[in-house]
Amino acid sequence: MTAGTHSVFNQPPPLVEYDVFSQDAALSEAFARWSGEAPDGPGAAELAALGRQAGSAEAREWGFQADENPPRLRTHDRYGNRIDEVEFHPAWHRLLDRAVAAGAADAWSRPHGQLKRAAAFYVWTQVEAGHGCPLSMTHAAVPALRAETELAAELEPLLTSRTYEPGLRPVAGKAGIIAGMGMTEKQGGSDVRANTTRAEPAGEPGMYALTGHKWFCSAPMSDVFLVLAQVSGSDGAGGLTCFLVPRVLPDGSRNTFRIQRLKDKLGNRSNASAEVEFDGTTLARRVGEEGRGVPTIIEMVAATRVDCVTGSAAIMRQAVAQAAHHTAYRSAFGGPLIDKPLMRNVLADLALESEAATALAMRLAAAQDSAAGGSSHDRYLLRLAVPAAKYWVTKRCTPVTAEALECLGGNGYVEESGMPRLLRESPLNSIWEGSGNVQALDMLRALQREPQALNAYLTEVGRAGGADPRLDRAMKDLLGELSDLDGIEARARRLAERFALVLQGALLVQHAPPEVADAFCASRLGGESGAAFGTLPRGADLAAIVERVRPRTDRAG
Known part of the structure; x- marks a missing residue:
């Protein structure tokens, strides 16, 4: 129906009915490169199917519904019994069901599993980012549980299952399970060694009773949780230890897991983050040795930090896709804005x-x-590259998303556009799994304690040596920064930024189209642009760069 006073025109069509994977050149090319598959290989075909679902109007509506109908805490049933349940909108379950079926939580049971899983996580995060938290926790729980062979054998097939089965039931009777995490406490935050939750032996070997609280418990509707608690060892052992807490015990009774409240968050509103209490009857299975809690979960932390990078990259991609799509169909001052x-x-x-x-x-x-698979180069590269990338990419997410929102003008400030939801989500990954300072200091620890990490990094970026003079100068300047150790802790953020930018530049010089690599090196490494977006230097092939990121929809052509 048209209004009697005006006609509706010069409004872009919705960005729906497009392939989120195949129309993302940077993603599809990177997947082909690192997987070794042909562009039409089975892995790409599976991702393209997920990409078409992610770009559908149906999935877009699921994302809006999950965000607009946040989870609700029910502490008691109608009779007064304590139940500690979190209710979710059906759209949340649809999102998780499709993600699990697509392998967005499974990186451990197939060749190139991490790459395939990361690409699926990247694609599906663009529909709605909040449900990515339990996906990430479920994926990352596997390496921590491998500290206990028997426990891993029992749970790994369920954690990597392609079946999503919600509901509080014993894990032995389910076809697939979801994992959560509870590490931080009020007084400590990222300093988990300050945790005060206590664990006491509970009779059966490996079983403990927990007493304490968790200030941020991710995904409290999950089947199992990895938590940290202090053990007082009478034989000189003890200390901070990792535990697995089931929501439902093997006999079908509910474990003591008191959800005090759900956090009222800036974004990530579809996902429940809770404050929980363990009252001395909460049963848990030890994971790893007593006093080895941090080493036990360190691989889990690394995995979730990579997810922070991937999730932020996905939010940026969706924001830029929306901006490019809008400006391609919106005319002003005599022509399309994109021109x-x-x-x-x-x-x-x-x-x-x-x-x-x-x-x-x-x-x-x-x-x-x-x-x-045994590559020492990549093992050491990750030790340095993960904290640097987690620091920098997550930091860039918010300004990129805000600028993309501005490209839509007032329309971008309206909830129906989806851009405000992206903007609210954009700061989360910079905080989750250690904020900026934690990442920068972790990078310094890697430099000081593991010289092989720096060697691996220099080998990696050295593969692009001689391809661009600005990149070569940036490498040289970075080495100069490292030669001056005076006050290095205060300069840790600058170092993390430069490590990430040089690595990004090296990757683009080797693998991206020349116009992309040239403009990146000029603006990010060569100092040829200003602080704000939209200040790329003269000579950059702007049209080619923009055309590369513009999505095409079946509806709009």
């Missing part, structure tokens, strides 16, 4: 940031695969 020189500069600048983030995320995933 205006200044808007094209802004879009190209955003596209560079998105492509660099995607290239780095996929390289990290491929390195995880090869490290698991």
